[in-house]
Amino acid sequence: MNPYSGLDRVGKGVESGLSRREALRLSALALGSLAIGCGTDSDDAPVSEAALGTDAVGYAPGLGAPRFVDTNGIRMAVYEQGEGVPVVFCHGFPELAFSWRHQVPAVAEAGYRAIAPDQRGYGLTKGPEAMDQYTLLQLCGDMAGMLDALEIDKAVFCGHDWGGGVVWMMPRLHPDRVLGVIGVNTPTSHPAHQREPTEQSLIVRSERYYTNTFQPLGDAEAVLEADVKKTFEFFMRRGGIWNVEAFAALPEDSPERRLDLLTMVQAGSPTGEMFLTDEELKFFVDSFERTGFTGGLNWYRAARLPGLAEAISDWDIHVPSLYVGAENDVILRPSSSDGMVDFIADFERHTVADCGHWTQQEKPEELNRVILDWLARKFPNQQTA
Numbered sequence: 001m002n003p004y005s006g007l008d009r010v011g012k013g014v015e016s017g018l019s020r021r022e023a024l025r026l027s028a029l030a031l032g033s034l035a036i037g038c039g040t041d042s043d044d045a046p047v048s049e050a051a052l053g054t055d056a057v058g059y060a061p062g063l064g065a066p067r068f069v070d071t072n073g074i075r076m077a078v079y080e081q082g083e084g085v086p087v088v089f090c091h092g093f094p095e096l097a098f099s100w101r102h103q104v105p106a107v108a109e110a111g112y113r114a115i116a117p118d119q120r121g122y123g124l125t126k127g128p129e130a131m132d133q134y135t136l137l138q139l140c141g142d143m144a145g146m147l148d149a150l151e152i153d154k155a156v157f158c159g160h161d162w163g164g165g166v167v168w169m170m171p172r173l174h175p176d177r178v179l180g181v182i183g184v185n186t187p188t189s190h191p192a193h194q195r196e197p198t199e200q201s202l203i204v205r206s207e208r209y210y211t212n213t214f215q216p217l218g219d220a221e222a223v224l225e226a227d228v229k230k231t232f233e234f235f236m237r238r239g240g241i242w243n244v245e246a247f248a249a250l251p252e253d254s255p256e257r258r259l260d261l262l263t264m265v266q267a268g269s270p271t272g273e274m275f276l277t278d279e280e281l282k283f284f285v286d287s288f289e290r291t292g293f294t295g296g297l298n299w300y301r302a303a304r305l306p307g308l309a310e311a312i313s314d315w316d317i318h319v320p321s322l323y324v325g326a327e328n329d330v331i332l333r334p335s336s337s338d339g340m341v342d343f344i345a346d347f348e349r350h351t352v353a354d355c356g357h358w359t360q361q362e363k364p365e366e367l368n369r370v371i372l373d374w375l376a377r378k379f380p381n382q383q384t385a
Helices: 020-029 103-109 136-149 162-173 219-224 228-235 244-248 261-267 278-291 294-302 334-342 364-378
Strands: 043-046 067-071 074-081 086-090 113-117 155-160 178-184 321-326 347-352
Touching: 067 136, 074 103, 074 136, 086 103, 086 136, 086 162, 103 113, 103 364, 113 136, 136 162, 155 162, 162 178, 178 364, 219 228, 219 261, 219 294, 228 261, 228 278, 321 334, 321 364, 334 347, 347 364
Parallel strands: 086 113, 086 155, 155 178, 178 321, 321 347
Antiparallel strands: 043 067, 067 074, 074 113
């Protein structure tokens, strides 16, 4: 889950509470530019499961063996399948490259080079300890460095949740490395093109909004890591309160309407149904039991650092772009993308019906169809060119 906010909130603390749409603006408009120092050994060849060692998480089921590449001061685990136009998949929180297990094989089979990294601080990709090493400047720098390591000039970038924050910043920070952008659930904004929301937020803002409670080092970790299986059984669900009508009917002072995720995790009363198989759940649990959640939480903490705006000379996006929303994403409503046509010349939208926040895992067949249709029209592969 990915935060943005306005520049007017930078440095004002958490007492006001941040809406999801505001949180998405924060990571776009107010991130820091700091040096990176996390050198590690490198091996750019794929590794076997045995070579990962007994103290490491095994590679993601269904994605084959990862390769490890040096990029931007870190050692990144990268999964690849197929050949052709490169398509890079960027995951969100709390996710992994494994979250794209349904898309990578389908896109590769369609004649593209599908690439899914465990991003900074996640899974098999270790990150620095310092929180200020997790700004969007560094996260996008990781992607550019990964392309260098893979000897790729340009790629299409597809991101979900926090990964959407990364992919919408790539054409602004590294325009020469981007062929196109696909944002799944996550929209983007523009400092000079601000529209009034066309739909009232369902979230009641307070100091308990999750991006606020994620800020103090160790607090969120204590809750999420107390029982990692319980945490993922809470997050990876569809329906129940994660249906727009059911969510809107809840009391405004409830933890749900305030999106007080830590209180909700502790309560241990998830609603709706799991969309993960037992094997899929086990892989997420095993991975985060080993790594903890600090790496991913640091993305939220670094989102309030200043500096990104000064690094961007052109906020318009000049490459073909697709936004895929989900009808029942109560946090990132599809209407949050309404203003994007103002600053993206080649812009398309699609809404996945009867789907919540975890679109690529909840409705993989429909998302694959939408992505492949768009790719075929904008970037024909070698088989159809």
